[in-house]
């Protein structure tokens with residue numbers, strides 16, 4: 470992958486990966502006004518798919534291969550979690566991960582690992598399916614809200630799982646899992662995935678009504694089906710799982726990361742220029758590309774990826790986040806950063822997470838004119854922002870602050886970059902390859 474060998478790239482454990490020495494983990498990112506951007510970058514496999522696919526490997530004994538795995542710290546956390554169950558994992562190439570799943574697993578996910586990454590809750594379903602029991606730490610709240618798992622637990626109970634919440638852990642046990650109809654009050658991505666995975670081991674048919682429709686859900690279904698499961702309708706609001714059949718290990722290449730793709734679209738939107746995103750899957754980004762079109766950014770599907778050009782100043786628009794196929798909540802900080810520099814007044818309504826505007830204070834420190842009222846942000850665009858030291862408050866907000874720095878006078882120094890490294894592979898190297906003035910600097 471381009472930039473993968475960049476010597477300044479902080480990355481996962483080099484002894485495991487065989488990568489060049491990693492930069493100090495506490496580095497900040499320094500960005501100066503940049504543009505126009507030109508060139509191409511390679512988009513990696515979707516973080517939010519790979520984490521669940523890794524969890525799903527525990528469903529069967531044997532040797533799995535996952536390709537196009539980005540070197541990000543959330544993947545490292547999931548690797549540690551699987552190792553704690555007794556699996557063995559190693560990189561066989563820059564982005565190929567081999568997973569050996571033993572016959573016996575220890576179905577215990579510790580607080581130390583789950584508290585590092587909420588997506589760890591994805592192991593609950595597969596551990597239950599494989600071992601008949603699981604003890605997984607409650608993930609608790611995070612950077613943008615309380616993020617309960619009530620829908621996961623209620624669905625598991627319907628399938629015959631006994632759940633006990635005590636001492637900060639979910640203790641789940643099932644002597645028999647039985648297929649059932651499960652209706653979700655909201656199309657939760659994580660709940661849909663946990664139910665799909667546990668239902669592969671349930672007797673009979675499970676139907677998930679109001680299921681999440683994200684491309685990563687369809688990817689998980691493809692993975693499970695390749696393993697021998699029968700999962701029908703993924704990508705639609707009704708998913709049917711005919712459970713109980715034997716499962717086997719597989720080799721799989723996940724969908725590409727639509728959120729990583731959005732980062733580079735936002736970058737070219739703010740800095741101007743013309744870029745190609747190799748490996749991007751434009752079919753997964755239709756609503757976003759329509760919105761970006763309203764904002765003056767031109768995009769076009771090309772063979773093997775997506776082309777984008779920003780010939781003019783961005784124009785403000787109205788944005789409403791929704792579950793897929795709507796505009797994803799994960800794009801929201803990027804879009805707010807773009808609107809901060811657009812011509813006119815933009816209105817952004819966040820419908821998925823109650824508290825996902827926490828980073829806005831950091832953009833305001835950079836001179837942005839944003840007023841947050843409940844779930845809405847009113848953004849009055851400026852010609853230029855003003856570089857400042859800012860803190861990444863979560864994975865996506867961190868990337869948005871970096872991108873905002875491309876359109877800010879002077880120097881922007883983004884701190885707490887561990888959040889960025891959780892979900893964005895080689896952000897600095899890839900932006901630099903497009904001509905951005907950006908580098909890692911020692912933490913201030």
Ligand code: EPU
Pocket residue numbers: 517518520588614615616617618619620621622655656657658659660681797798799821822823864865892
């Ligand atoms: N919710 C509940 N109860 C539940 C489950 C969810 O109330 O049992 C609520 C949540 O609090 C939230 C809404 O439902 O308000 C949607 O949550 P969902 O379960 O869909 O999200 P998730 O599975 O926790 C995944 C992604 C997020 C992404 C959301 C929405 C992963 C690892 N995470 O989270 O991605 O924002 O779906 O699309 O897949 C990120 O990558 O940075 C990230 C946060």
